[in-house]
Amino acid sequence: MSILSGKHGLIVGVANKRSISWAIAQAAAAAGARLALTYPSERLEENVRELAATLEHPVLAPCDVGSDQQIADLATTLDREFGGLDFLVHGAGFAPADALHNPFVDTSRESFRIALDISAYSLIGLTRAMMPLMEKRGGGSVLTLTYLGSQRVFPNYNVMGVAKAALESSVRYLASELGPKNVRVNAISAGAIKTLAASGIGGFSTILQVYRDRAPLRRSVEGAEVADAAIFLLSPASRAVTGEILMVDSGFHAMGL
Numbered sequence: 636m637s638i639l640s641g642k643h644g645l646i647v648g649v650a651n652k653r654s655i656s657w658a659i660a661q662a663a664a665a666a667g668a669r670l671a672l673t674y675p676s677e678r679l680e681e682n683v684r685e686l687a688a689t690l691e692h693p694v695l696a697p698c699d700v701g702s703d704q705q706i707a708d709l710a711t712t713l714d715r716e717f718g719g720l721d722f723l724v725h726g727a728g729f730a731p732a733d734a735l736h737n738p739f740v741d742t743s744r745e746s747f748r749i750a751l752d753i754s755a756y757s758l759i760g761l762t763r764a765m766m767p768l769m770e771k772r773g774g775g776s777v778l779t780l781t782y783l784g785s786q787r788v789f790p791n792y793n794v795m796g797v798a799k800a801a802l803e804s805s806v807r808y809l810a811s812e813l814g815p816k817n818v819r820v821n822a823i824s825a826g827a828i829k830t831l832a833a834s835g836i837g838g839f840s841t842i843l844q845v846y847r848d849r850a851p852l853r854r855s856v857e858g859a860e861v862a863d864a865a866i867f868l869l870s871p872a873s874r875a876v877t878g879e880i881l882m883v884d885s886g887f888h889a890m891g892l
């Protein structure tokens with residue numbers, strides 16, 4: 636018996652085959668879940684459509700998480716297609732490129748607004764929209780993706796670190812409020828992985844090398860390893876776990892020097 640069989644899940648944040656959200660989608664599908672995937676723009680629609688085509692009976696829907704209307708329409712679509720929802724994976728994150736290149740002290744009000752809106756507020760908005768669907772199923776599991784840059788300084792991570800701090804705090808407030816409805820809310824803090832979101836970052840191979848040199852396991856992490864931890868958090872195996880930030884980073888966070 637597969638651990639997610641009979642379950643319906645929504646995955647937000649697939650851009651291409653290297654996306655962490657895609658690794659989670661593949662693992663969830665292998666564990667028996669039926670999935671809905673979203674794309675944020677027409678530019679990415681074809682990419683996501685091709686990946687979704689490798690799944691069984693996928694639902695594909697637009698969702699720019701910066702739009703309340705698109706989030707509301709997504710809930711309507713999923714109610715029609717699934718009649719409820721068991722889990723939600725939030726893997727959307729974005730800050731304007733200049734905020735990741737310029738000194739942090741020069742972060743503009745607009746870049747701050749966008750980073751916090753797309754990377755942190757969207758978890759609240761999506762979760763709220765999906766609550767009626769999860770309540771229909773007697774509860775659910777919400778999972779987001781974060782990074783250690785929320786707690787410690789990684790040069791150039793800048794306003795994304797601030798957004799991830801807000802995201803992690805949101806995980807705890809949502810977990811507290813939604814627990815009585817049997818909806819659990821957790822995050823995985825993944826080690827550095829070379830995805831599309833990482834490709835715009837100068838010196839990323841140096842960052843990966845630091846993990847190989849210093850992490851207790853002496854290596855970086857792969858999407859499939861994050862996905863295995865995600866399946867735990869999405870499944871009843873974690874039924875007493877909520878408000879948790881699970882580090883999946885080869886132990887890097889444990890080191891001081």
Ligand code: NAD
Nearest residue numbers: 648649650654655675699700727728780827828830831832
């Ligand atoms: P990715 O580029 O594949 O995924 C980021 C996703 O965010 C993309 O699918 C993009 O379309 C989506 N997105 C951006 N703006 C959006 C919007 N307005 N509406 C909807 N979606 C939008 O890269 P990834 O590394 O898989 O990132 C996924 C998550 O994992 C992010 O939250 C990221 O911060 C986090 N994370 C990444 C790493 C890493 O090293 N790659 C480490 C820890 C955490």
Ligand code: 0WE
Nearest residue numbers: 728729730732782789791792827832833835836
């Ligand atoms: O969360 C991230 C990256 C998120 C991200 C990436 C981009 C690049 C392209 C958000 N917005 C944008 N905007 C763009 O225009 N990670 C965890 C990956 C990452 O980014 C870093 C890292 C790591 C790890 C930046 C500096 C240092 C380490």
